[in-house]
Each structure stands twice: as structure tokens, then as C-alpha cells.
Amino acid sequence: MEALRSDAFLKRLAEQREEMWAKMTAEKKSYGAEKPLTQEVVVRRLQFGVVMERKAAEVTARWIPHIPDLDIQRSLSEYVANELKHAAILRERIAELKGDADALWKNPLRELKELWDYHASLGSFCELVASVQYGHEEFFPRTSRSFIQRVESIDPMTASIYRDTLLVDEEAHEWLAPEALRRYALDAETQRRCLEALQKGCELFARAIQSFNRTTIH
Numbered sequence: 001m002e003a004l005r006s007d008a009f010l011k012r013l014a015e016q017r018e019e020m021w022a023k024m025t026a027e028k029k030s031y032g033a034e035k036p037l038t039q040e041v042v043v044r045r046l047q048f049g050v051v052m053e054r055k056a057a058e059v060t061a062r063w064i065p066h067i068p069d070l071d072i073q074r075s076l077s078e079y080v081a082n083e084l085k086h087a088a089i090l091r092e093r094i095a096e097l098k099g100d101a102d103a104l105w106k107n108p109l110r111e112l113k114e115l116w117d118y119h120a121s122l123g124s125f126c127e128l129v130a131s132v133q134y135g136h137e138e139f140f141p142r143t144s145r146s147f148i149q150r151v152e153s154i155d156p157m158t159a160s161i162y163r164d165t166l167l168v169d170e171e172a173h174e175w176l177a178p179e180a181l182r183r184y185a186l187d188a189e190t191q192r193r194c195l196e197a198l199q200k201g202c203e204l205f206a207r208a209i210q211s212f213n214r215t216t217i218h
């Protein structure tokens, strides 16, 4: 494959991601979206969130010293701080609901661990961004919106955390991944690896959701 121009490359990545989303939706791999929520399920969902937020920060942080441009480096640092802030907010909410904030952090589902081990193993910043921030993190607003709708009536405080903090911060950093890929994923080999990483990352994410659904008593 010859190197693609940035727009075409980003389009390819997005198409691949959306294919995966369509597949996940068809197979109902979306946090048990069709099932009614209980307080217990809400806590479990927040525990899953703690791992997702904290791990996103951890796997990203190690690349910060390697970013050539200060504007991206600075924004990526803010991204890391934001994801850690989200993990902290979710932990607090779990404590208020009398749950164990670190239940999944200390004892992650196998598939959830595989997802983040994979991200931690990636050999370049571009692959990581393609797989996490331009990959399955793009699903976050969609799954959150459906969660907010369902949680509103039984737990308005949790709904507000997702709507007023997590989603707002998410929107503020959406520009970062495409911009980083536009600047740094320029050669054919890097682009090929990015496409591969996004595919694999989305697959592992889908499996982690499936495992969440299987192990959550709905």
C-alpha cells in the first residue's frame, strides 16, 4: 500500500471503526443496552468506567515525552489529566453508592485486561491514537448517551456526571486524535500499522463489553 493522503487515511480508519460499531450493535455488544438498569448494574458499569478511564490515561502518558510538537504534547497531557479526573469522579460516585470503587481495577475481567495490555504493547504513538482515541473511545459518547437516558430515572446524579462532566470533556478533546494522526501518521508502514491497531483494538473492546455483559447480573 502506498501512503494515503491524511484525509483518505482518516476516512479509512473511520470506515473500519464504523464497521465494527455496526457489528457490535447488531450483536448487541453494548453494555446490555436492551436490559433495564438496577442500582447494582449501575455500580458495575461505573467500576468498568474506572478501568477504562484510568487505563486510557496510563497507556497514553508514556508517549508524552515523544511528541515533537508542544501544542499536541500539552493537549495530550491535559487529556491524561482529564481521564484520571474521570476515574476519580467515578470512584467517588461508586463509594457514595456503597460499592467497591476498585473492584474491576484490582480484579479485571480477562478480556478487559487483554484490551489494555494490547494498548500498552503498541510500538508507536500513532498506533495507540488510532486504536484508543480514534478507535473505541469514539464509541464513548454513543454508549454514554444511551446509558444517561436509561439511568436518569433511577440515578439522576450518575446521569449528571456522565452528561455534564464526562461527555463535555470528551467533546473538548475530540480534535486531538485526528490532528495527531494527520501530523504524524504519514508513511505507508505507519498507516498500515494504525489500521491494524484500530481493528484489533475495536475487536478487543467488543470482547470486553461482551464479557461485561456476561458477568453483570441484569
Ligand SMILES: [Fe+2]
Binding pocket: 053, 082, 083, 086, 166
Ligand atoms: Fe474520560
Ligand SMILES: [Fe+2]
Binding pocket: 083, 137, 170
Ligand atoms: Fe476520553
